[in-house]
Amino acid sequence: MPDGPLIVQSDRTVLLEVAHPAADAARHALAVFAELERAPEHVHTYRITRLGLWNARAAGHTAAEINATLTEYSKFAVPASVSAEIDETIGRYGKLVIERDDEGTLLLRSTDAAVLTQVMRAKKVAPLLIERRDDGSQVIEPWARGQLKQELIKLGWPADDLAGFTPGTPHQIDLDERDWHLRDYQQQAVDHFAEHGSGVVMLPCGAGKTLVGAGAMAAVKTNTLILVTNTVSARQWRDELLKRTSLTEDEIGEYSGLVKEVKPVTIATYQILTSKRKGSYAHLELLDALDWGLVVYDEVHLLPAPVFKLTADLQARRRLGLTATLVREDGRESDVFSLIGPKRFDAPWKEIEAQGYISPAECFEVRVDLPFEERMEYAAAGDDERYRLAATAPAKLDATRRLIEQHKGERILVIGQYLDQLEALSQELGAPSITGATPVPERERLFQAFRDGEEKILVVSKVANFSIDLPEASVAIQVSGSFGSRQEEAQRLGRLLRPKQSGLTASFYTLVARDTVDQDFAQNRQRFLAEQGYSYSILDAEVPAA
Template sequence: MLTLSFEDGTIRIDGAHADSVSKPDLDLPSIDYDPRSEAFRAPAYRYSDLIGALDEQSVDYTSRLSIPSLDLSSTYELREYQEAALAAWRENNDRGVLELPTGSGKTVIGIGAIEALSVPTLVVVPTIDLLDQWRRELCEEFAVPVGQLGGGEQRIENVTVSTYDSAYLRADDIGDRFGLVIFDEVHHLGGEGYRDIARLLAAPARMGLTATFERPDDAHEVVAELIGECVYRLAVDDLAGEHLAPYDIKRLTVSLTADERERYEHAQETFTDYLKRSNLTLRQGSDYQKLVMRSGTDPRAREALLAKQRARDIMMNADGKVDELTTILDRHRDDRIIVFAASTEFVYRLAERFLIPAITHHTGTTERREILDRFRDGTYSRVVTANVLDEGVDVPDANVGVVLAGSGSQREFTQRLGRILRPKTDGERALLYEIVTEETAEERISRRRR
């Protein structure tokens, strides 16, 4: 008879010996013998696989990881595509990632999973804003205390919401506490440290929620191993017009001024000349990291990097973009507008120029909530931000977005588009402007993100 227990982020298997026929002959290569405790061990996240292998091979065992049943019911009625997503996850043995656009109601699907399984559940989120949103929703839907790890609280209940940071710090303590774990914005789990959250939890049921699963560094493959593959995927266009607002994307180009062009070309030439002299090519991210490392000892490499940054600032923050934004704001004076810039400095420049509220990483939580509340009730009709509102914040309805600058990330572009796609009562179309500085590297960046 084998006995399974949780210890030090692993599943400890007692009752089997390395030198005897009672050693578990299981098709689970992650089982290792620990001579110090004279027991076999498996990573906590393989608990479900371990149980399945034991059952399949009719091995007698008892488990001390007992997961109680809860009485949980919700008033939410899932839309057809939400039901389909939940069904796909359940058919995959309650594991996997669901990829749906911003504004499609991923939280509702998560609540549906909690209700369906009715077991102790941990929800892991990247930001304090999402922590508050999830806890508020869970308190409204379920008649049980809701715990919180993060945001100044450290209280564990059968249903608990945690930030990624707090879950990482407490993973050893809560590893055997929950039967279901939901990772919101699950692409964050690909980070080196955050991966340990999923590794150290024994929860057999695992759900990942995201609008953009794949990562450019391929870390989504690690997420798939820890949570499950993407089992359901919908794009923006699959829902636009019925569950999300129909939309248009309008790409506008602006020119550099004569002075900006001269400074841009000079900076670009400084950068490219160094690459040629050093026989360097930048075909992938690791090549750029080599250049960064070289800049620590090579003054010319450092000057080249600084020149590249100057060129980027010129094209991203061109005066022509400010002029174009003036026209857009005047044209849409009766609309609710979110303006996305690339840098904090440019955000504040625009806020001062147009007298509109700004939200950056410097904006305190209380001030940010006040700005968004006033945007929601119509006191403010426009806000300007960098990347703070890309994800993890409940942004009120807007119907016009203006991307003045950004990275080449498809994730970033999709998230910014999603900020204006909540269904409109009158069925009006949302409109996203993308403003690009012509004859610069920004044209290539625009093509890459789209």
């Protein structure tokens, strides 16, 4: 495209001119293989990374397609060095293959003997290999399948794992589609997963990731372990499975801090799996309690670090990761790629919105000013204290009250990070609050009252970030967050994206203290939403939104 919206630079950064007529189409095409790094108002900066290219390759995209995308949308000629780097990087995927021989022995093979020789001599790879066979393949330690994949990707040679999976104990699971059916993109996600047996499906919040999980379970029909973020999420998974599949209550168990049931389909929390007693993990026996044929990781971008080690030992079982974003604040995206599997399916948020499956949303950043006394306190504070002072600025209470008045009658979530701030908001607004200290039965009661319209406003902590189904929420007011977490921004907007009977467009407000680290962190959080095609309008707290 002459005069396109992209400028591709030799350092593998890509600049996107936001106001260009083709910007949305270019953004969607870029999201397949590039990561958004900065998203100021007029020009967004993307970076083409190795992991992004390998995820694209695993999802079926070729180097030729990726280079064609850059050429089509670029304003100037794409640097030859970038095209060559894309070809070379994509070509590395699949040069190494993990498979089994007829006796079931794990083998590492390569079409390039030099590559195989190079990796087998690496200090951390050599101990994972037992012997070299006459055909050049390397026998792998039976326990080392996951660890080997981690080490190979660090060396820049991601292995294509074709060693197959244990079938697990068969268990009949069918979808009950009498009054519903999988949407086209959900069925595609199930099909892509079933073809490969491991990997990550990316869908926006509200687009039915749980239904994709149910579809995968019905496809493989085996005992299934489902790992979720918290107990409320576990209950929602159970309710959806009872509603959408042939499973009965006797077939679904909950394994959490409250209940310890092991059944053909068991739903466990990450917290219980990572809890320790006398220095060792107390519930690891759950991983071998039944012959699981499928492990589902809900919100895989939040997978706690200890679970990676446990997952390295589960490589013979099918693994499905579900998430709205592969972004991890700890930088361990390559471990998701290695141990859960690469991205198998990705549906852009805006495409699903255009089909009417998730609600349209408008995003606003509302800037409040700190009074002179608070600015002086902020200026004198240490680095650790400055964000708390800015994030909990009292001026945010007045701004919240005005926004609620503006959206009177709608169902509103006020979301924050600091408990004292949330308590003050709850009291001032006369609205119930839900935090980590709220007992699960009380949380479920309040969430249901909100769904039923008995409660119009809920003040919630980060416990509402994850897997909470509140379809009629049309307004979220974010008063404080986890510093610059892009994960959290995606999760919080996701609370508003379920289709609404009211037909209202969702409104997502972030309250920010002007000229503070609060504003800096907000810019980082917004990167993920900008990548999905959402733009932010900047508002002054003293001026009502349109």
